[in-house]
Amino acid sequence: MARPRTSAYEIGERYEQSLSDRERRLGAHFTPADVAEALVARAWEAHDHDVAAGPVFCDPSCGGGAFLIAAANRLHREGHSPRRIVERLVVGIDLDPGAVEASTQALIHWADEALAAAGAPGAAVADAAVADAGVAVAGVAVADPRATVTPRVFLADGLIDPLDEVGPIDIVVGNPPFQNQLGADTARDAAQRAAVVERFGLAAKGYVDVASLFILRALRLVRPGGTVCLIQPRSLLAARDSAAVRASVLEGNRLDAVWLPGSKIFAAAVDVCAPIITAGVGDAAWSTRVIGGRLADIELGRVSREQLAAAPAWSPLWAVATGVPTVEGPRGEPAASPSSALTIGDLATATAGFRDQFYGVVAHLVAEQPRRGARVVSTGMIDPLALSWSTRSSKIGGAAWVAPWVDLDAVAASDPDLDAWIARQLTPKVLVATQTKVLEVVEDQRGDLVPLTPVISVVPRGEVSVAHLAAALLVPAATAWAAARFGGGGMSHTALKLAAKQVLEIPVPCDADAWGVAAERVQRGAPDTPEGWLDLAATLNASWGIDDAELAAWWVARLPQMSSRR
Structure with a gap:
């Protein structure tokens, strides 16, 4: 559809271009x-x-x-x-009042143009009206206010x-x-x-x-x-x-x-x-x-x-x-419906820090390993089965960090509540990034990583292993299931943003043997070829009882390892 050829639009455009930055922050934007x-x-x-x-x-x-x-x-x-x-x-x-005046004059001008095009007697000629009229809206000459139409x-x-x-x-x-x-x-x-x-x-x-x-x-x-x-x-x-x-x-x-x-x-x-x-x-x-x-x-x-x-x-x-494939849950339930299968929440807890924890940790970051410290991981450091701590720069608190540590002695001396929160994080877990195209997770088998808000920490309960949790969250079908149930709130059009409680609703695999195979494969780390990722996708999907090459290919295409950084 080509742009409509009428200068009536220009009246509104010029008016809205004249708005201050504050007025724009209040939500005024020209369509x-x-x-x-x-x-x-x-x-x-x-x-x-x-x-x-x-x-x-x-x-x-x-x-x-x-x-x-x-x-x-x-x-x-x-x-x-x-x-x-x-x-x-x-x-x-x-x-x-300025908008009312601009819209009124735009409609008068539109009527003048339409009547002039039809050759109606007494209609103002559009170009002459714009050039000669004595009324201005945001510095733009508009149609003669003596026009014979009265807009509502x-x-x-x-x-x-x-x-x-x-x-x-x-x-x-x-x-x-x-x-x-x-x-x-x-x-x-x-x-x-x-x-x-x-x-x-x-x-x-x-x-x-x-x-x-x-x-x-x-x-x-x-x-x-x-x-x-x-x-x-x-x-x-x-x-x-x-x-x-x-x-x-x-x-x-x-x-x-x-x-x-x-x-x-x-x-x-x-x-x-x-x-x-x-x-x-x-x-x-x-x-x-x-x-x-x-x-x-x-x-x-x-x-x-x-x-x-x-x-x-x-x-x-x-x-x-966004082209998310349609999947059913591990027991064949529609993706948008709650699952009757076991969920991550039956096997683990999931938490994410708040603003206080974010700013508290950032205030105590150091570039060199302190006498008593812990590695800090931001969401930008997490790719599926790959942690870029110490190998790639990430923005944290407006600064670039490659290998950030939190000084635990400094935290203990200045902020006991933050000290206690960090201590609770230092346990074996799975870390889940947010604002990603697929669920991106890394294992923390040793329990020595501190997740920086909004990274989600998933801590196993009972007998389930960290590797099993990581495999359950990496299943391509789990990403598609979560997208159909929780998607649409991310910062970008294609980003999937999950809250900790939503992670807990994700179904776990229904095939215990296939899940075990997937957990063993996850422990070997990230594949280094597209073919390796497709093989991993098939292994993970098998734990949901799914054999779907198109779903696997969709998931692999969205991996950060297959494209430029998000």
Whole structure:
């Protein structure tokens, strides 16, 4: 889809380019015109509308008006008049007066262009309006304010204000502000927290992103059968604090599709998605399309309602988008469902340190072995069955370290709590890296390594050996199982991020003899050829009762040893 040729978009672009760094940190980012047009098209396709009457579009946080212009373009292509579109079929809301002015002028300018193209009497000529008009938005000349159309753009908080004047809505589209509640700039104050909790109840508790609450508001704005398509941070799929929003979407609504572009859309370092939801359809059976590509034009697969309901998050959607093979658990259970087999948690404990432990250890790092010390391992030092401590530089606390030690005497003298925590880590265990493409583990048979947060430490209980635990976690099918159950929350589009408690849910192998063979093979260390890795993958998968060459090849291709460092 080529970029739409209308200077109406430029008004919003220039306005949003004028925003300060702080305003951008508050979540204001301009949606590219081609992306807005593509998502409006997907929402239009999902909506069961009367084309003759024309569905009413609304963007509840319209910013510079990209989605309003995209909706106007679509309605115009369907035969609606520019005046009716601007005055009845497109509605914008924003709490920023500058955004309201920019969107209003963008729609006036769009109508002028459309009327001029049709040769309507008295219509302003677009180029002349831009060059000569006496009103400016963010330094950009815009259409004559004496234009004969009156856009419906309201100054209001689209999240919590009543919005009685907006009227019935058929399709809600937009890109609401991303406001992570752990950030100092974007966290709600006490009054704002009270207001959103009053409107949204338990869904607004915790650290849920403001953008996700806009989904709940949109579902209340649209008529039954209406469509909602709002850009979201990808964390919506898996974040713990978004669980209530995800549950609300699945209660009486239909999740028609989820867009996962697989590439960066905005300058901000955040991956995005966009659920497309039909409101108020009851309990009819449905499945969700997973679509990719910048313009939401690549069909990637489908996920059933039952799969989504069984999983603790919307991770099955992410798994489809990233090409994760479908696997069953060791006893044939679907990957998204809890396993009835034994799990890592039945055989081991798993913990990861907190910020206090991270900064405490970093404060006592030394480059030379102290009189009494322990080696410190960061997640960047861990590859499958290979530890790069002393052989490769890793960033820790903003500095490069090759062979970091923690000075235990210095810790004992200054921080007894940290000293006790380190002592608990010095036991035989398996270390699991986070933010990786596959589960990456190394053995610590001697129990002399200190894991640096967020490395996960898995300590065996009872008779199970460290090698058996390492083999269980390395099984390629275990990575695919975990991706379908917990994936989607990583820092990058393809990274799998697990918490310690999620590691404990991973099933252990069901074939004891094959598991023993895999444990013996793991103790020999990392293979040094692709063929060796494929052989190891087959051995590990056999412990789950799986013989799948494609799954093995997928796993090997994602290993850091087979590609550049993540």
